[in-house]
Amino acid sequence: MEGPQLLQPFFLLFAPLHGLTSAMKKDTLFKNATLNEDFSFNEQVAEVFDDMLERSVPCYRQVMEMTAKLISPFISDQDHIYDLGCSTGKPLITLASHIGNDTINYTGIDNSQAMINKARRRAELFTTSEKINFILGDITSAPLKPCKVILLNYTLQFLRPLKRSQLLEKTYQALQPGGVLILSEKTISHHSKINRVFIDLYFDFKRQQGYSEIEITKKRETLENILIPFSIRENLKMLTDAGFPQCETFFQWFNFTSFIARKDQC
Ligand code: GEK
Numbered sequence: 001m002e003g004p005q006l007l008q009p010f011f012l013l014f015a016p017l018h019g020l021t022s023a024m025k026k027d028t029l030f031k032n033a034t035l036n037e038d039f040s041f042n043e044q045v046a047e048v049f050d051d052m053l054e055r056s057v058p059c060y061r062q063v064m065e066m067t068a069k070l071i072s073p074f075i076s077d078q079d080h081i082y083d084l085g086c087s088t089g090k091p092l093i094t095l096a097s098h099i100g101n102d103t104i105n106y107t108g109i110d111n112s113q114a115m116i117n118k119a120r121r122r123a124e125l126f127t128t129s130e131k132i133n134f135i136l137g138d139i140t141s142a143p144l145k146p147c148k149v150i151l152l153n154y155t156l157q158f159l160r161p162l163k164r165s166q167l168l169e170k171t172y173q174a175l176q177p178g179g180v181l182i183l184s185e186k187t188i189s190h191h192s193k194i195n196r197v198f199i200d201l202y203f204d205f206k207r208q209q210g211y212s213e214i215e216i217t218k219k220r221e222t223l224e225n226i227l228i229p230f231s232i233r234e235n236l237k238m239l240t241d242a243g244f245p246q247c248e249t250f251f252q253w254f255n256f257t258s259f260i261a262r263k264d265q266c
Pocket of ligand 1: 041053084085086087088091109110111112115137138139140152153154155158
């Protein structure tokens with residue numbers, strides 16, 4: 001996926017993105033045991049966010065690469081791709097370089113000013129494209145133009161349940177016939193023992209990523225009432241209820257799952 005043959009003239013400036021990755025600022029936010037503030041996607045979080053995500057979301061890069069492969073057959077020239085909850089813009093900019101089609105329009109939306117500032121800076125540094133835009137806005141109320149792909153990765157889980165269904169309905173309405181929604185979420189199992197084992201394996205993963213016990217505990221406590229995961233079944237039901245007739249999971253790592261939902265071609 002990362003060979004130079006994928007780079008189109010339009011994205012030639014993408015090449016140093018790997019350099020940027022290696023210069024990512026390390027996430028040590030929860031090292032300080034006295035940190036008691038409510039979690040928000042502020043300047044401090046945006047600063048270390050790329051490192052935080054790669055060390056907190058198992059197989060994050062693989063899911064991004066799978067997403068690029070998966071959506072390619074569904075898009076054609078001039079299509080529009082959205083990333084809702086785009087954070088620092090890395091997924092959308094990476095995706096654009098993988099797709100390598102300079103007629104596609106990309107829009108990232110996030111309600112954190114710090115994230116959008118970072119995404120815009122990244123776009124200036126790593127692309128020459130005027131077709132990648134980052135908008136500050138609430139994804140639950142921002143209007144969406146007709147589009148072929150919507151990414152909604154690790155963000156729906158932060159919305160209240162009613163808002164989740166409404167947002168999925170909105171994505172269904174915005175997608176053109178044959179368009180796809182890519183949804184990735186932290187998930188739970190309704191079987192308590194299996195759920196416990198999944199969570200323990202996730203904490204092992206975080207330890208392997210270099211997070212200490214205190215960091216893991218602090219982050220879990222901080223996110224407890226903010227990030228509320230649903231099960232795979234509940235997510236699939238929400239997608240079906242929102243109107244999507246075609247839904248599949250395409251990736252699962254214990255308590256992390258990615259889905260594809262497609263609108264009929266008509
Ligand atoms: C990735 N998708 O790298 N409106 C707009 N943005 C929101 C809202 C909202 N209502 N609620 C939360 N956000 C990315 C990762 S991170 C996941 C997404 C995580 C934004 C929030 O500001 C943050 O940038 C993002 O959703 C969630 O694939 O932090 O675990």
